[in-house]
Amino acid sequence: MNDPINVLTLFLFNIILVNIPLLYGTVGEILVEKSGSLDLGVEGTMAIGAIFGYLAGCAANSLAVGLLVSFLTAGLCGLLFSLLTVSLQANQNVTGLTITTFGLGLYFFVGKGIGERWPAMTASEGLVKGYASLEFPLLSKLPVIGKALFSHNILVYLGIAIAIAVWWYLNFTKTGLRLRAVGENPGAADSVGVNTLLYKYVHLIVGSGIMGLGGFYMALYMSGSFEGSNCWINGYGWIAIALVIFANWNPALAILGTLVFGFFNTLQIYSGPLAGVFPGPLGWLNAIPPQLYKALPFLITAIVLVASSVRKREGSGQPAALGLNYFREER
Amino acid sequence: MEKQQYAIEMRGICKSFGSVAANKNVNLNVRPGEILALLGENGSGKTTLMNMLSGIYKPDSGVILVDGQEVVINSPEDAKRLGIGMVHQHFKLVDIFSAADNIWLGDDKSGAILKKDRYTTVRDMAQKFGFDIDPRKKVYNMAVSEKQTLEIVKVLCYGARIIILDEPTAVLTVQETAKLFDVLRRMKASGHAIIIITHKLNEVLEISDRVAILRKGEYITTVDTASTDEQRLTEYMVGRKVELNIQRPVVEKTRPLLELRDLTIKNDEGAVAIDQVSFYIRGGEILGVAGIAGCGQKELCEAIAGLRPIEKGMMIHKGANIVGLPPKAILEKGISMSFIPEDRLGMGLAPSMSVTDNMLLKKYDQSKGPFVDRKTGRAEAQQIIKELEIVTPSTETPVRRLSGGNVQKVLLGREIKAGPNVIVTAYPVRGLDINSSYAIYDILNRQKKDGVGILFVGEDLDVMIDLCDKIMVLCHGRVMGVVHAHKTSKEELGLMMTGALDLRNKHEDKPAGIARDSRIEDREEEEG
Numbered sequence: 001m002n003d004p005i006n007v008l009t010l011f012l013f014n015i016i017l018v019n020i021p022l023l024y025g026t027v028g029e030i031l032v033e034k035s036g037s038l039d040l041g042v043e044g045t046m047a048i049g050a051i052f053g054y055l056a057g058c059a060a061n062s063l064a065v066g067l068l069v070s071f072l073t074a075g076l077c078g079l080l081f082s083l084l085t086v087s088l089q090a091n092q093n094v095t096g097l098t099i100t101t102f103g104l105g106l107y108f109f110v111g112k113g114i115g116e117r118w119p120a121m122t123a124s125e126g127l128v129k130g131y132a133s134l135e136f137p138l139l140s141k142l143p144v145i146g147k148a149l150f151s152h153n154i155l156v157y158l159g160i161a162i163a164i165a166v167w168w169y170l171n172f173t174k175t176g177l178r179l180r181a182v183g184e185n186p187g188a189a190d191s192v193g194v195n196t197l198l199y200k201y202v203h204l205i206v207g208s209g210i211m212g213l214g215g216f217y218m219a220l221y222m223s224g225s226f227e228g229s230n231c232w233i234n235g236y237g238w239i240a241i242a243l244v245i246f247a248n249w250n251p252a253l254a255i256l257g258t259l260v261f262g263f264f265n266t267l268q269i270y271s272g273p274l275a276g277v278f279p280g281p282l283g284w285l286n287a288i289p290p291q292l293y294k295a296l297p298f299l300i301t302a303i304v305l306v307a308s309s310v311r312k313r314e315g316s317g318q319p320a321a322l323g324l325n326y327f328r329e330e331r
Numbered sequence: 332m333e334k335q336q337y338a339i340e341m342r343g344i345c346k347s348f349g350s351v352a353a354n355k356n357v358n359l360n361v362r363p364g365e366i367l368a369l370l371g372e373n374g375s376g377k378t379t380l381m382n383m384l385s386g387i388y389k390p391d392s393g394v395i396l397v398d399g400q401e402v403v404i405n406s407p408e409d410a411k412r413l414g415i416g417m418v419h420q421h422f423k424l425v426d427i428f429s430a431a432d433n434i435w436l437g438d439d440k441s442g443a444i445l446k447k448d449r450y451t452t453v454r455d456m457a458q459k460f461g462f463d464i465d466p467r468k469k470v471y472n473m474a475v476s477e478k479q480t481l482e483i484v485k486v487l488c489y490g491a492r493i494i495i496l497d498e499p500t501a502v503l504t505v506q507e508t509a510k511l512f513d514v515l516r517r518m519k520a521s522g523h524a525i526i527i528i529t530h531k532l533n534e535v536l537e538i539s540d541r542v543a544i545l546r547k548g549e550y551i552t553t554v555d556t557a558s559t560d561e562q563r564l565t566e567y568m569v570g571r572k573v574e575l576n577i578q579r580p581v582v583e584k585t586r587p588l589l590e591l592r593d594l595t596i597k598n599d600e601g602a603v604a605i606d607q608v609s610f611y612i613r614g615g616e617i618l619g620v621a622g623i624a625g626c627g628q629k630e631l632c633e634a635i636a637g638l639r640p641i642e643k644g645m646m647i648h649k650g651a652n653i654v655g656l657p658p659k660a661i662l663e664k665g666i667s668m669s670f671i672p673e674d675r676l677g678m679g680l681a682p683s684m685s686v687t688d689n690m691l692l693k694k695y696d697q698s699k700g701p702f703v704d705r706k707t708g709r710a711e712a713q714q715i716i717k718e719l720e721i722v723t724p725s726t727e728t729p730v731r732r733l734s735g736g737n738v739q740k741v742l743l744g745r746e747i748k749a750g751p752n753v754i755v756t757a758y759p760v761r762g763l764d765i766n767s768s769y770a771i772y773d774i775l776n777r778q779k780k781d782g783v784g785i786l787f788v789g790e791d792l793d794v795m796i797d798l799c800d801k802i803m804v805l806c807h808g809r810v811m812g813v814v815h816a817h818k819t820s821k822e823e824l825g826l827m828m829t830g831a832l833d834l835r836n837k838h839e840d841k842p843a844g845i846a847r848d849s850r851i852e853d854r855e856e857e858e859g
Contacts, residue, residue, distance in 0.1 A: 172445050174435070181425045181436050188423035191385070192437025192489070193408035320426065328387055 004277040011270040012148035019262030020159045024214025025240030026254040027163045032207035035200045036183035038323040040096025043237025044103020049074035049212020050232050051107050054219035058119040063130025074212020078204040086200045089325045111226040121224030131220045155217045167251040183319030186326035242301040245308050249317030268293035336399050338363045338493050338524035344393035353379040357550040359543050366525045368539035372764030376548040377528045381495045385417035386410035416486025420497040422478050424470045431466035434485050457484045476507045495526045505825035512538050532561045577772050577797035585614035587846045588784040589753050594644035596634045604630035606808040609844035612784035619799030620788040627808040628788045632757050636668040637661040650850040667751035669742050679742050682731035687712045715744035736767030757788035792821045806830040813843045
């Protein structure tokens with residue numbers, strides 16, 4: 001632990017390991033927001049994906065089942081959101097908050113209901129194995145970055161692959177183009193024959209499903225230990241919503257946003273060790289009160305939100321019709 | 332000659348929204364290679380009727396036939412497949428997309444992947460129809476006429492044979508309108524069936540082959556354009572004889588009431604919206620402001636009302652500087668503003684509040700004590716309802732429920748009630764039908780006779796030439812000159828609006844917009 005290289009390596013390793021769930025949440029929310037829906041239910045959606053994915057994964061003793069169930073149950077949250085806001089024209093903000101409240105409530109309800117019979121992750125070989133680190137041949141042997149970048153569990157790589165895939169989908173496919181049009185000006189998309197209703201439904205469901213995968217990741221990262229007081233998601237859903245703005249609705253930039261945010265998030269834990277092994281250049285890290293480290297991610301979020309609010313309309317990736325329900329016959 | 336089959340035929344179409352019937356038993360038909368004008372006042376159901384062809388609404392009853400075949404149009408997708416394309420009044424374009432992407436959106440022939448060659452494909456297609464567009468240009472960088480061209484290219488690219496244009500000339504200059512009409516004639520020659528919605532009679536007579544007239548949702552008749560004239564069309568449209576002359580009473584003018592000198596104002600984005608503009612308004616005159624939409628008209632009105640900071644320049648009211656005064660102080664000096672934005676309710680009135688409460692909005696602080704004095708407000712509301720013949724169930728009806736013309740009368744009525752000496756009014760007849768428009772002109776003329784100075788920001792050049800004493804033309808925030816309304820022409824104004832004609836220094840001894848008997852010089856002499 002006292003080897004400087006080792007501390008640095010672990011610090012970098014953890015930036016990625018701990019914060020990838022944010023990437024899932026952010027990319028899912030980007031997909032949702034690009035369809036013009038502002039879903040504030042990320043926290044609840046991730047919680048539902050987490051708990052049901054975990055329980056199903058344990059029961060089936062399989063990572064794949066866990067992934068699938070977390071995707072589907074979180075996708076149901078997206079379906080609920082679509083039914084309420086797209087078909088029934090409910091207010092999106094209120095619906096999103098409702099889903100968060102509902103998701104967290106269901107999380108604790110199920111967890112506490114199971115009580116003693118809660119399955120331990122160690123009992124499920126499938127999950128433990130599936131979550132184990134994968135070492136890239138050769139690359140993982142590189143000093144520092146080998147460990148930090150190339151020996152993560154499969155969900156880390158899946159998250160990054162999803163982010164890149166969504167980026168490609170949005171910018172280089174015709175469905176992506178139409179999706180962006182639906183989020184920008186649903187009336188225009190509708191008038192040229194794009195099925196706006198279908199686009200909103202599909203992307204809300206898929207986007208929510210991706211958030212659910214992030215929740216499942218959190219469950220595994222927390223080793224599946226259910227505590228009655230604190231949800232696994234622990235505010236990551238809210239931070240994901242802010243990261244969407246930080247990333248300017250660009251899934252590729254979301255990877256960068258996750259790392260920047262993760263840097264400060266992880267610094268909170270590693271400030272002591274880093275100051276210990278690099279007393280010269282980094283000794284001042286110890287002089288900062290620990291409360292500030294705790295507040296840092298949220299301070300950064302606040303600064304990012306202020307900074308991005310002054311961005312000009314043309315450069316902004318924010319869909320123009322974000323948060324507005326669309327009804328064709330409205331006059 | 333065998334009778335040619337109709338491209339579109341609508342029979343007995345009815346459509347209501349709640350208890351309001353928007354279309355009652357409407358019949359309409361148009362042949363290939365023909366231009367049909369759909370004429371009617373606002374609220375007569377023209378757009379509703381066309382939206383049933385474009386798939387936005389579904390008719391409650393009635394039949395639609397395309398090429399003689401009965402069809403059901405459930406969505407814009409169906410309309411597109413049937414070869415019906417509509418250019419909506421408010422363009423249906425995605426601002427941040429390029430021209431090509433806006434067309435590509437609705438294309439279902441090319442593959443799933445976006446390829447670079449879509450730009451050349453779109454340019455080639457546009458050229459095939461005789462248009463020259465820049466496929467990479469983003470819509471937010473386009474002028475209104477370019478957007479309209481893009482909309483037309485778009486429907487042509489989708490293979491539309493029946494093209495509907497909803498008030499296409501409302502946003503165009505005279506020259507652009509002429510160009511559009513050339514395009515329409517070309518499309519007509521190539522066998523397209525065209526329906527054009529408008530309420531401008533001269534355009535109907537110029538471009539159409541036949542005219543279908545709607546009044547209050549009811550189908551009146553269809554006539555051959557060649558066998559009719561403006562007077563008869565108006566009668567069909569309004570239902571009775573209407574005097575089509577706007578009065579321009581001659582009133583003795585006072586010294587300048589409001590003078591602006593070298594005024595520079597920035598818009599919300601921080602760009603210069605009004606660039607060193609000088610003009611003056613005398614008591615007893617109407618100064619018109621002409622210009623393409625978005626040339627700084629809004630910013631100018633807001634600055635005069637004190638709602639927008641002034642970067643540079645002077646604003647002198649009766650010899651006193653009013654730059655930097657808060658809106659309320661400006662109001663108290665007797666300068667009133669009524670701006671009718673595009674959505675018509677956005678500025679000046681609170682839509683869900685009653686007529687009475689809206690009357691009170693500007694004088695809530697004049698009543699004594701902490702409570703609202705509704706009694707005087709109600710009395711005033713009753714008075715303007717009577718004076719301006721506002722149609723409303725009661726003084727307590729939310730303004731939102733009134734029709735457009737009556738809303739605008741409430742707004743103007745309140746402003747006039749305060750007894751202003753300068754009225755700034757922007758688009759007061761926006762979206763109003765002939766009757767209501769004339770009522771508004773009448774109100775303004777009465778104020779003018781009382782010695783009020785009026786700044787009239789308008790859209791319709793014909794009206795401005797008839798109503799205003801002088802017309803100032805803005806082009807991208809700069810004054811292109813101030814001309815006497817009875818000495819100018821639409822063509823001259825149109826050229827000035829596009830910046831092609833600059834009359835700022837027409838009179839060598841007197842630059843445009845600076846009064847010979849300015850009070851600013853008095854001030855400077857006093858100071859000096």
